[in-house]
Amino acid sequence: MGSITLQKVSKVFGEAKVIPSIDLEINDGEFVVFVGPSGCGKSTLLRLIAGLEDVSGGQILIDGKDVTQAAPAERGLAMVFQSYALYPHMSVRNNIAFPLKMAKMEKSAIDKKVTDAARVLNLTDYLERRPSQLSGGQRQRVAIGRAIVREPSAFLFDEPLSNLDAALRGTMRLEISDLHHQLKTTMVYVTHDQVEAMTMADKIVVLNRGNIEQVGSPLELYKSPRNLFVAGFIGSPHMNFVDGAYAQSKSAKTAGIRPEHLILSKDSGLWTGTVKVAEHLGADTFLHLDVDGIGQITARAGGEFGAQYGDRVYLTPDEAKLHRFDDKGIALRA
Amino acid sequence: MATQNTKTLARLMMAPSVLLLLVWMIVPLAMTLWFSFQNYNLLDPSNVSFTGLFNYQFFYTDPAFFQSIWNTLVIVGGVLLITVIGGIAIALLLDQPIFGQGIVRILIISPFFVMPPVAALVWKNMIMNPSYGVFADISRFFGLRPVDWFAQYPLFSIVVIVAWQWLPFATLILLTALQSLDGEQKEAAEMDGANFLNRFIYLVVPHLARSITVVILIQTIFLLGVYAEILVTTNGGPGYASTNLAFLIYRTALLGYDVGGASAGGIIAVVLANIVAFFLMRAVGKNLDR
Amino acid sequence: MARNVTTRHKITATVAAWIVALIIFFPILYTIITSIKTEPEAIAGFSLWPSGTFENYITVQTQRDYLKPFMNSVILSVGSTILALIIAIPSAWAMAFSPTKRTKDILMWMLSTKMMPAVAVLVPIYLLFRDFGLLDSRIGLTVMLTLINLPIVVWMLYTYFREIPGEILEAARMDGAGLWQEIVYVLTPMAVPGIASTLLLNIILAWNESFWTIRLSTTNAAPLTAFIASFSSPQGLFWAKLSAASTMAIAPILILGWFSQKQLVRGLTFGAVK
Numbered sequence A: 001m002g003s004i005t006l007q008k009v010s011k012v013f014g015e016a017k018v019i020p021s022i023d024l025e026i027n028d029g030e031f032v033v034f035v036g037p038s039g040c041g042k043s044t045l046l047r048l049i050a051g052l053e054d055v056s057g058g059q060i061l062i063d064g065k066d067v068t069q070a071a072p073a074e075r076g077l078a079m080v081f082q083s084y085a086l087y088p089h090m091s092v093r094n095n096i097a098f099p100l101k102m103a104k105m106e107k108s109a110i111d112k113k114v115t116d117a118a119r120v121l122n123l124t125d126y127l128e129r130r131p132s133q134l135s136g137g138q139r140q141r142v143a144i145g146r147a148i149v150r151e152p153s154a155f156l157f158d159e160p161l162s163n164l165d166a167a168l169r170g171t172m173r174l175e176i177s178d179l180h181h182q183l184k185t186t187m188v189y190v191t192h193d194q195v196e197a198m199t200m201a202d203k204i205v206v207l208n209r210g211n212i213e214q215v216g217s218p219l220e221l222y223k224s225p226r227n228l229f230v231a232g233f234i235g236s237p238h239m240n241f242v243d244g245a246y247a248q249s250k251s252a253k254t255a256g257i258r259p260e261h262l263i264l265s266k267d268s269g270l271w272t273g274t275v276k277v278a279e280h281l282g283a284d285t286f287l288h289l290d291v292d293g294i295g296q297i298t299a300r301a302g303g304e305f306g307a308q309y310g311d312r313v314y315l316t317p318d319e320a321k322l323h324r325f326d327d328k329g330i331a332l333r334a
Numbered sequence B: 001m002a003t004q005n006t007k008t009l010a011r012l013m014m015a016p017s018v019l020l021l022l023v024w025m026i027v028p029l030a031m032t033l034w035f036s037f038q039n040y041n042l043l044d045p046s047n048v049s050f051t052g053l054f055n056y057q058f059f060y061t062d063p064a065f066f067q068s069i070w071n072t073l074v075i076v077g078g079v080l081l082i083t084v085i086g087g088i089a090i091a092l093l094l095d096q097p098i099f100g101q102g103i104v105r106i107l108i109i110s111p112f113f114v115m116p117p118v119a120a121l122v123w124k125n126m127i128m129n130p131s132y133g134v135f136a137d138i139s140r141f142f143g144l145r146p147v148d149w150f151a152q153y154p155l156f157s158i159v160v161i162v163a164w165q166w167l168p169f170a171t172l173i174l175l176t177a178l179q180s181l182d183g184e185q186k187e188a189a190e191m192d193g194a195n196f197l198n199r200f201i202y203l204v205v206p207h208l209a210r211s212i213t214v215v216i217l218i219q220t221i222f223l224l225g226v227y228a229e230i231l232v233t234t235n236g237g238p239g240y241a242s243t244n245l246a247f248l249i250y251r252t253a254l255l256g257y258d259v260g261g262a263s264a265g266g267i268i269a270v271v272l273a274n275i276v277a278f279f280l281m282r283a284v285g286k287n288l289d290r
Numbered sequence C: 001m002a003r004n005v006t007t008r009h010k011i012t013a014t015v016a017a018w019i020v021a022l023i024i025f026f027p028i029l030y031t032i033i034t035s036i037k038t039e040p041e042a043i044a045g046f047s048l049w050p051s052g053t054f055e056n057y058i059t060v061q062t063q064r065d066y067l068k069p070f071m072n073s074v075i076l077s078v079g080s081t082i083l084a085l086i087i088a089i090p091s092a093w094a095m096a097f098s099p100t101k102r103t104k105d106i107l108m109w110m111l112s113t114k115m116m117p118a119v120a121v122l123v124p125i126y127l128l129f130r131d132f133g134l135l136d137s138r139i140g141l142t143v144m145l146t147l148i149n150l151p152i153v154v155w156m157l158y159t160y161f162r163e164i165p166g167e168i169l170e171a172a173r174m175d176g177a178g179l180w181q182e183i184v185y186v187l188t189p190m191a192v193p194g195i196a197s198t199l200l201l202n203i204i205l206a207w208n209e210s211f212w213t214i215r216l217s218t219t220n221a222a223p224l225t226a227f228i229a230s231f232s233s234p235q236g237l238f239w240a241k242l243s244a245a246s247t248m249a250i251a252p253i254l255i256l257g258w259f260s261q262k263q264l265v266r267g268l269t270f271g272a273v274k
Helices: A042-050 A092-102 A107-120 A136-148 A166-183 A194-200 A218-223 A228-233 A244-249 B004-036 B054-061 B063-094 B101-113 B116-127 B134-141 B154-179 B183-191 B196-223 B228-233 B245-255 B259-288 C007-035 C055-064 C067-097 C103-113 C118-131 C138-162 C166-174 C179-208 C224-229 C239-258 C261-268
Strands: A004-013 A016-026 A031-035 A057-062 A077-080 A154-158 A186-191 A203-208 A211-216 A240-242 A254-257 A262-265 A271-280 A284-291 A295-302 A312-317 A323-325
Touching: A004 A042, A016 A042, A016 A057, A016 A211, A031 A042, A031 A194, A042 A077, A042 A154, A042 A186, A077 A136, A077 C166, A092 A107, A092 A136, A107 A136, A136 A166, A166 A186, A166 A194, A186 A194, A194 A218, A203 A218, A203 A228, A211 A218, A211 A228, A228 A240, A228 A254, A228 A323, A240 A244, A240 A295, A244 A254, A262 A295, A284 A312, A295 A312, B004 B259, B004 C067, B004 C103, B004 C118, B004 C138, B054 B259, B063 B101, B063 B154, B063 B196, B063 B245, B063 C007, B101 B154, B101 C007, B101 C239, B101 C261, B116 B134, B116 B154, B116 B228, B116 C007, B116 C224, B116 C239, B154 B196, B154 B228, B154 C007, B154 C261, B183 B196, B196 B259, B228 B245, B228 C224, B245 B259, B245 C118, B259 C103, B259 C118, C007 C239, C055 C239, C067 C103, C067 C138, C067 C179, C067 C224, C067 C239, C103 C138, C118 C138, C138 C179, C138 C261, C166 C179, C179 C239, C179 C261, C224 C239, C239 C261
Parallel strands: A031 A186, A031 A203, A077 A154, A154 A186
Antiparallel strands: A004 A016, A004 A057, A203 A211, A240 A254, A254 A323, A262 A312, A271 A284, A271 A312, A284 A295
């Protein structure tokens, strides 16, 4: 069972109130992603849940039990660190076995668990190697293996893919999602990469400066962002924001339209713009335009839309997908 | 990483070394300070009396004192000059591609690990000895009369010995600093049209400036207390020609049995060292912040 | 620089470097050579070709009991370093892993105690040692050497401990390791190289210390520094035997020193040079 509840959790570092107050429910078996820009407090929040930092206020409950004062090991959680934090002087086998050794498990039981975990993670051939002899992806797996054998109530991941190159990141993303489906254990995952968040999460928690901006499923956040911050954070390339006359005509301070919701045409449209940069990716085309009377707009066309620097292009925003925000940045829902 | 219960434990763990050094610092220094105001001679230990600043006055009027201060400055200055300039030169040389780099480095750093009494004796008897020494042999080879180094140039001889011992230190530090100079910076400079001399002046020297400062400050701390080399070669002589402040204090204390006087000299030495240490700590402190 | 360095450049540099190196090393080399000459050979004039006799090494022991000061040097340098390590390891641990605002200041203060000139406290220390019967005692000298080198030992250990990634200790904590287990299974194995380096440098510094070891010893506890220093007047040992004594006195430390270049930079520049 791995439900986690945060009640009015706050954290102060010296003078800085890094996390003012957070209430959050994480249900058993959910894959929850904390996402947000650098310094938003997502890693801090994770470390508070782990017990590596003390809370300055509030309570943390795991499966209904108050663990706010409990030491990390007593919380029944396992953590995968950004730098993997493998023990450099121990073999892969001993790295994975370490938590079981600390729990004073019997040697034969330990061996079995380590062998099983190694098999699941494709590490069987590397059991006797030292971390320094492994590649980044392999080290990642050892870190995961060390976490798995503890059979924790929840896994905590602190930006585990940041140190990998793009191709490896893609593969590991799939492996971690796969692992979640296999083990069905709660996973709390921290990242600054909203693509990871969107593809892996059951539930996303968007954080900004220690505050929760919105909690919801990936599609919820995509379709109905609650404010300007979430709207601009989720989705890549990010949403276009338009102020001024156009927004006013829609009874809003700011209007938002995603690049993929602009209809492009060479003949006619609501707006006219000049292409400044054209990115042809083959499957998509991204155009960065200077739109008359509006400003900088990014538009996406599926397939190959032939436009070059300097071309005049027409765009029309899809009314149904338009977002409206008031002067406080809060979304207006019709 | 520090949570509540680790803080008290941490303080406990630091206590032994802090307390030990505190006592080591305070007790002897306090005693020295106390003695410096006393008239206390070990030949007549029962007759101890307060004399105020007499000991300090005595030093102030003692020509040997000023000679020793001057000698101290000469030793420090001379060694610094030789080791810094020599150190830079050798470091630049060792930074070049060389066959047998490892062995060359080992040969060059060796003097630093020779204990001062051995260094002093070897130089005195084997190299500078006017009858049997290598310098004497070289002089005779050129038809010159051998120089009696320790009689004619005692202070200079000391400087040579100490400089020989510290040259490796300066070289090693400066070489380490030199090799930490970003290769890409040098390449960028080359592309910008800088030749070797320009690169030296505008890139290398500023980069080394910091290390040179550190070398100077750290060596000064140790050079202020040169002792064994003087003891083993000239014993401070002829007269006071090669006596530095440290040796003068030693003589006053253990040869003159003048505790009061030696203590006053000691306090003066502490003041001198503190001035240097002040600047060194500033340089070190800046680095601890990084 | 991946470009082809001209071979001519390399050869010139090599020749220059070797000349400089040999000149600098010459006094040591000549001492070793003289140590295997006979006494008449030693004073016969400059010669690089000794007869290769080891009689001096034997005579130094039989005539002067060389072993005693040698053992004293070993006991004092190893003993004081180990004692310093015992005191310093907890301190450095606390400073590296539970730093406070004052940690930096305390560290700098410790380093500053090393800058106090020894002569300044010669008198009180001498009198204290005399009154407590510590003059010419190995214990007394060991304590002195410990105090002198303690700041450097703490400093070096601190820098090595700080390099241990904190995340690994956190991982151990999450894995259920208590404080003691954290220290034994994770911290110590990772700290061993740093402790060994500190040990190395400080044995060297203690072996070569030439003030207190000379002033606070006479016969029983006198290490090699005092032993050699006692030959400053010309009678007694002669050149060849003196060379043998000197060679034996410096050989262990020379060899250790060759392996401790990095430690030297780290330990004696107090981090101001990387």
